[in-house]
Amino acid sequence: MRKQVWLVMAIMVLGGLHMGAGAARHPVAIDQYIRMPTDRSTNEEGTKWAILLAGSSGYGNYRHQADVCHAYHVLRKGGLEEENIVVFMYDDIADNSYNPRPGQIINNPAGIDVYAGVPKDYTGSNVTVDNFLAVLLGEKDMLTGGSGKVVDSGPDDHIFIFYSDHGGPGVLGMPTNPNLYAVDLIDALQKKHDAGSYKEMVIYVEACESGSIFEGLLPGNLSVYATTASNAEESSWGTYCPGMDPSPPAEYFTCLGDLYSVAWMEDSEIHNLEEETLKDQYSIVKKRTSNDETYMSGSHVMQYGDNTISAERVYEYLGNDAANKNSSFYDESVLSFLPLNLPIGLHYIAKGKLAKGVHQRDADLLFLWHKFKNGKEGSQEKLKALEELLEELSHRMHLDKSVKVIEKAIAGDENEGSALKFVRPSGAPLVDDWMCLKTLVRTFELHCGSLKDYGMRHMRTFANVCNAGVKVSEFEEIASSVCAATEFSRAFSPLEVGFSA
Numbered sequence: 351m352r353k354q355v356w357l358v359m360a361i362m363v364l365g366g367l368h369m370g371a372g373a374a375r376h377p378v379a380i381d382q383y384i385r386m387p388t389d390r391s392t393n394e395e396g397t398k399w400a401i402l403l404a405g406s407s408g409y410g411n412y413r414h415q416a417d418v419c420h421a422y423h424v425l426r427k428g429g430l431e432e433e434n435i436v437v438f439m440y441d442d443i444a445d446n447s448y449n450p451r452p453g454q455i456i457n458n459p460a461g462i463d464v465y466a467g468v469p470k471d472y473t474g475s476n477v478t479v480d481n482f483l484a485v486l487l488g489e490k491d492m493l494t495g496g497s498g499k500v501v502d503s504g505p506d507d508h509i510f511i512f513y514s515d516h517g518g519p520g521v522l523g524m525p526t527n528p529n530l531y532a533v534d535l536i537d538a539l540q541k542k543h544d545a546g547s548y549k550e551m552v553i554y555v556e557a558c559e560s561g562s563i564f565e566g567l568l569p570g571n572l573s574v575y576a577t578t579a580s581n582a583e584e585s586s587w588g589t590y591c592p593g594m595d596p597s598p599p600a601e602y603f604t605c606l607g608d609l610y611s612v613a614w615m616e617d618s619e620i621h622n623l624e625e626e627t628l629k630d631q632y633s634i635v636k637k638r639t640s641n642d643e644t645y646m647s648g649s650h651v652m653q654y655g656d657n658t659i660s661a662e663r664v665y666e667y668l669g670n671d672a673a674n675k676n677s678s679f680y681d682e683s684v685l686s687f688l689p690l691n692l693p694i695g696l697h698y699i700a701k702g703k704l705a706k707g708v709h710q711r712d713a714d715l716l717f718l719w720h721k722f723k724n725g726k727e728g729s730q731e732k733l734k735a736l737e738e739l740l741e742e743l744s745h746r747m748h749l750d751k752s753v754k755v756i757e758k759a760i761a762g763d764e765n766e767g768s769a770l771k772f773v774r775p776s777g778a779p780l781v782d783d784w785m786c787l788k789t790l791v792r793t794f795e796l797h798c799g800s801l802k803d804y805g806m807r808h809m810r811t812f813a814n815v816c817n818a819g820v821k822v823s824e825f826e827e828i829a830s831s832v833c834a835a836t837e838f839s840r841a842f843s844p845l846e847v848g849f850s851a
């Protein structure tokens with residue numbers, strides 16, 4: 351039975367290659383994607399663990415928690431046990447007053463509810479950096495609140511981490527303060543490695559500038575392989591947003607997912623993960639996230655750490671849905687020869703073109719805009735939506751302007767502060783002195799107000815101020831004079847909301 355399927359596939363592929371256009375479109379050797387069923391890992395030892403973390407809150411960030419809930423079901427269908435999957439999410443979406451389907455979350459325009467059944471291990475104020483690191487390290491006594499579930503792994507175990515959120519150079523967001531800094535994540539990985547409490551680990555990160563979390567920081571000798579939605583200096587993208595094709599059901603004013611995140615999950619849902627390697631998945635996700643290599647509304651998916659792990663089957667980490675066991679792993683280009691009736695979420699394959707994304711940082715604005723636009727004319731609600739939109743826009747302008755003036759003051763007027771936008775060559779970390787970076791962030795927030803999600807984009811400037819050896823006292827003097835007169839310094843005071851570093 352299986353042999354026949356293989357044969358049919360081979361004929362269709364060859365047929366395709368003989369049709370001139372087909373050959374031009376698929377120059378890669380197709381046999382690289384087609385393997386004998388015997389050619390697979392049989393390593394069934396050890397337990398598969400996972401940590402899923404949505405680092406944002408608020409209905410405008412619907413997509414991050416939707417990604418994480420969806421991921422939970424992908425892993426459960428793959429055969430992982432609930433007791434081995436730790437979920438962090440703020441949990442303010444399903445019952446949010448804006449949610450058109452109360453009690454449900456979808457991650458795809460045709461999507462079914464992905465909220466039901468997801469364990470509430472760490473929700474609300476329990477979603478913290480300290481709890482995340484304690485869960486990763488298996489340190490139950492370091493937890494504050496939550497279900498108490500930790501990754502209690504042993505030397506034969508595989509660990510998968512998926513993080514979906516806003517980010518900035520060197521930092522990943524949390525719905526609580528402080529945020530997660532790259533240095534603290536890498537330190538924890540080193541510690542976990544030194545404890546010998548896993549065999550290998552795979553980390554998938556969706557966030558703006560997510561490459562900067564690992565660039566020049568994740569050594570190749572920790573048995574950790576990571577891929578990120580974007581490189582160290584670009585945004586990642588929301589998808590299934592209002593106005594896009596495909597767009598969410600009309601009653602949703604918010605993006606349902608993120609491009610890189612839905613790419614790995616929708617790929618995992620149709621392929622036999624006992625045959626597909628992590629490298630195969632990386633290639634597929636990279637193609638979709640780049641918008642078919644145009645990089646228009648798309649980003650560069652990157653890989654870091656121990657690349658030898660990428661030769662392993664995805665199954666080792668995500669398990670495999672029994673329903674996909676009889677399907678062979680093949681490159682998506684092969685699918686175009688097959689008359690498959692694909693579900694709408696996979697519509698990008700069927701149409702041979704990809705859905706465009708929305709800039710991660712603009713996706714929340716899009717929500718505020720739609721909230722305003724769809725509000726009832728003359729209603730209190732519409733007025734409030736407009737106020738929120740204007741407040742968010744002016745807060746963003748305040749941050750951009752303040753940072754710009756500080757840059758000029760530090761770098762000198764003539765070069766417009768461009769030296770502080772400098773991106774170090776690949777292989778070099780964002781900053782050498784992480785304590786300095788955190789101190790500057792706190793100093794900035796003290797005088798200029800909280801950075802919030804949007805302000806994480808300016809992290810590179812703070813890093814470069816440290817790299818240039820500027821004294822904290824000098825920075826503080828400038829920041830305090832630049833922000834002295836602005837209302838936002840008081841409106842978003844870190845003394846009330848906490849510091850993000």
Ligand SMILES: *[C@@H]1O[C@H](CO)[C@@H](O)[C@H](O)[C@H]1NC(C)=O
Binds near residue numbers: 473
């Ligand atoms: C945090 O965890 C504790 C202990 O499980 C729980 O009682 C509390 O309700 C949680 N807080 C939130 C906001 O979820």
Ligand SMILES: *[C@@H]1O[C@H](CO)[C@@H](O)[C@H](O)[C@H]1NC(C)=O
Binds near residue numbers: 571
């Ligand atoms: C691992 O790699 C790092 C950086 O590449 C190096 O400093 C460290 O000594 C290596 N550790 C071991 C145990 O080889």
Ligand SMILES: *[C@@H]1O[C@H](CO)[C@@H](O)[C@H](O)[C@H]1NC(C)=O
Binds near residue numbers: 674675
């Ligand atoms: C896979 O193929 C086997 C053998 O033909 C069959 O018994 C089984 O039901 C199939 N499984 C699925 C999920 O289609």
